[in-house]
Amino acid sequence: MTSDLFEQADTSLEQGYQPLAAKQRPRSLQHYVGQAHLLAPGKPLRAAIDGGQLHSMIFWGPPGTGKTTLARIAAEGANAVFLQLSAVLSGVKEIRAAVEQAREYRRQNRATVLFVDEVHRFNKSQQDAFLPYVEDGTVILIGATTENPSFELNNALLSRARVYKLRPLDEAALLSMLQRALPDVDDGLEAPHDSLLRIAAASDGDGRRALNLLEIAADLAPDKHLDSTVLDEVLQGSLRRFDKGGDDFYDQISALHKAVRGSAPDAALYWFCRMLDGGCDALYIARRVVRMASEDIGNADPRALTLSLEAWQVQERLGSPEGELAIAQAIVYLACAAKSNAVYNAYNAAREAVAGGASEEVPLHLRNAPTTLMKEMDHGADYRYAHDEEEAYAAGESYFPERLRDQRFYFPVERGLEARIREKLDYLRQRDKQSTIRRYD
Numbered sequence: 001m002t003s004d005l006f007e008q009a010d011t012s013l014e015q016g017y018q019p020l021a022a023k024q025r026p027r028s029l030q031h032y033v034g035q036a037h038l039l040a041p042g043k044p045l046r047a048a049i050d051g052g053q054l055h056s057m058i059f060w061g062p063p064g065t066g067k068t069t070l071a072r073i074a075a076e077g078a079n080a081v082f083l084q085l086s087a088v089l090s091g092v093k094e095i096r097a098a099v100e101q102a103r104e105y106r107r108q109n110r111a112t113v114l115f116v117d118e119v120h121r122f123n124k125s126q127q128d129a130f131l132p133y134v135e136d137g138t139v140i141l142i143g144a145t146t147e148n149p150s151f152e153l154n155n156a157l158l159s160r161a162r163v164y165k166l167r168p169l170d171e172a173a174l175l176s177m178l179q180r181a182l183p184d185v186d187d188g189l190e191a192p193h194d195s196l197l198r199i200a201a202a203s204d205g206d207g208r209r210a211l212n213l214l215e216i217a218a219d220l221a222p223d224k225h226l227d228s229t230v231l232d233e234v235l236q237g238s239l240r241r242f243d244k245g246g247d248d249f250y251d252q253i254s255a256l257h258k259a260v261r262g263s264a265p266d267a268a269l270y271w272f273c274r275m276l277d278g279g280c281d282a283l284y285i286a287r288r289v290v291r292m293a294s295e296d297i298g299n300a301d302p303r304a305l306t307l308s309l310e311a312w313q314v315q316e317r318l319g320s321p322e323g324e325l326a327i328a329q330a331i332v333y334l335a336c337a338a339k340s341n342a343v344y345n346a347y348n349a350a351r352e353a354v355a356g357g358a359s360e361e362v363p364l365h366l367r368n369a370p371t372t373l374m375k376e377m378d379h380g381a382d383y384r385y386a387h388d389e390e391e392a393y394a395a396g397e398s399y400f401p402e403r404l405r406d407q408r409f410y411f412p413v414e415r416g417l418e419a420r421i422r423e424k425l426d427y428l429r430q431r432d433k434q435s436t437i438r439r440y441d
Contacts, residue, residue, distance in 0.1 A: 020215040021208045024181050025069050031180070032073060033207070034066060034173040038164055045164055052078040054113065056134050056141040058149050058158070061166025062248070064206030067144035068117060070166075075113035080140065081105045083114050087121035095129045102139045112139050119143030120152035127154045134160050168205020175200050177207050178214055185218045191226040198228075202235045249280070253288060256331075260289075261296045265335035272331055282324050286312035289330050300340035300416030307333055338416025346410035353407065360401035365439070393428060396435030405440050 026032045029039060029049065038045045048054055054074055059067040068084075075082040083098050102112035114130075116122070134141050134157075141161060145152060149163050169177070178196045182189060191214075199217070203210035217226055217234045252275050259268035275285060290308045297304040311330035315323030369380035384394040398405045412422035432438075 019212065020181055020184060021211040023184050024177070024211055026073065027076065029073060032066060032069065033176050034169045035070070035166055037167065049074045049077045054078045054080065054111070054140045054142075056161040058119070058143045058145060058153065058161050058163045059166055060145050060147075060149055060163055062168050062205060063146060064203075064208035064210075065166040065169060066207060067166060068115070071113065071115045071142040071144065074142065075115075078111060078113070078140075080111040080113045083112055083139075085114065085116050087116055087118045087126075090116075092126055092129050095126065099133050099138060102133070106138060114139040114141050116141065116143045118145065120145040120147040120149070124154055127157050131156055131160065169203075169207050169210075170205070171197070171200050174203055174205075174207065174210050178210055181211055181214060185215060186224060188224045189218055189221065189226065190224055195226045195228070195231055198231050198235065248278070249275075252278075252280075253285070256285070257288065257292055257296075260292050260331060260335045261339065263335055263339065265332045268331050268335045269328060272328060276324060282315050282320065282327060283312070286315050286323075286327050286330075289327060289334065292334055293330075295344045296339055296341055297334055297337045297416075298340045298343040298418070299421055300338035300342075300413060300418045302417065304330075304334050304337050338418070340413040340415060340418045342410060342412050342418060349409045353404075353409070357404075360403060363398075363401060366399060393431065395428075395431040396437040396439060398439040402440050 029046070032039070037043070039049075040046060045057075054077075059070060061067060072082055081102070083101060085094055085098060098114055102114065105112050116130075119127075130139075130141055133139050143153075143161065149158060175196055178191075178199060182191055195217075196214075199210055199213050202213060213234060217230050218224075220233065221227070221230050252271055256268055256271035256275065259265075259271055272285060276282060286308075290305065290312060293304040293308040308330045311323075311326040314326035317323070318326075364378050364381055365383045367374070367379040369375045374380075384397050386392050386394045386397075389395070400407055410425075412418040412425065414422060
């Protein structure tokens, strides 16, 4: 049995023009495509929908993966009233109005699913407004979001709702959706398999985009034949999924960084081009590449930092495409270079030691002594000028406060230039042990 609100929504959609995506919205799991990891027999969400025993939940996934449709199907299966709010257009006033409606339906012994699209757009106080009514069962909340709930939703709300991660639709799911939609587009439309494959590929996992592209292509198709000429026109400039500042953005820069760290130049170039293709500012990537040079290559190959800075400068001066090629050169060099995070670890360890330690005094022999008074107070006394010592090294000298004299932060790796740095430091420490002059002894 369908809820009144659901029936009203469907009736209103039948009046006038309907986008193909609206016409094709499934009304049951039988026609729903994708998300097998959530909806295969025996999965918890499938069992909840089939059994009509719904709980509050958050659907998290990219656009066009069926979040709204799945919420409607869940409400239908539970014979619940379906109330829908958009967090972009609604506030606390609309939430209270929906709750009042839900209370009325509750008095009629009917459950209410309150679906909130773009739920991450609600601020903390608006999200808190749901809590009492979710807690007492007045509403079953289903929220939809494209953003990571861990960052965008209150912990109190998350603790009352189960999060389900929806995935981009794969090629098979998109093809199934497109083939099923063909009669609604035009009964006489000829759409070769290869043409549907191109639309599926250009849709980038987004079912809504796939159906919209099919509808546009059908309108432009001469003699009802969907050929490559029509698709070239419709699909030009189509971008892969990329949400600046969202999960896709940070996932892709993470993949780029890890490919460089993992000495995988081909994968690193792929993620670099994916980010550019999605509209990422090349200067942002250039800044991150400089970070990679210090964090993951360090002194194993100091040229990496220089090359990264130069690539950044080329991008600033020349822009696209010359600057992007320079960044690509730097990325490939970093991926192929010897790796060391020794400086990165040493820096973090030193910061931790400073943050967790006392404000140690600078030892007298290391203090500045620009005035007579300071010299009389022994500032700089007994300082050993390294250039006057054998091999320009004052063996046995310490440059730490006394309490930290044996502290070590930097442990060079046995790769690249750092292997030679390690040999030198081992040699100098051996000289310290052999020296008859020992500071603090």
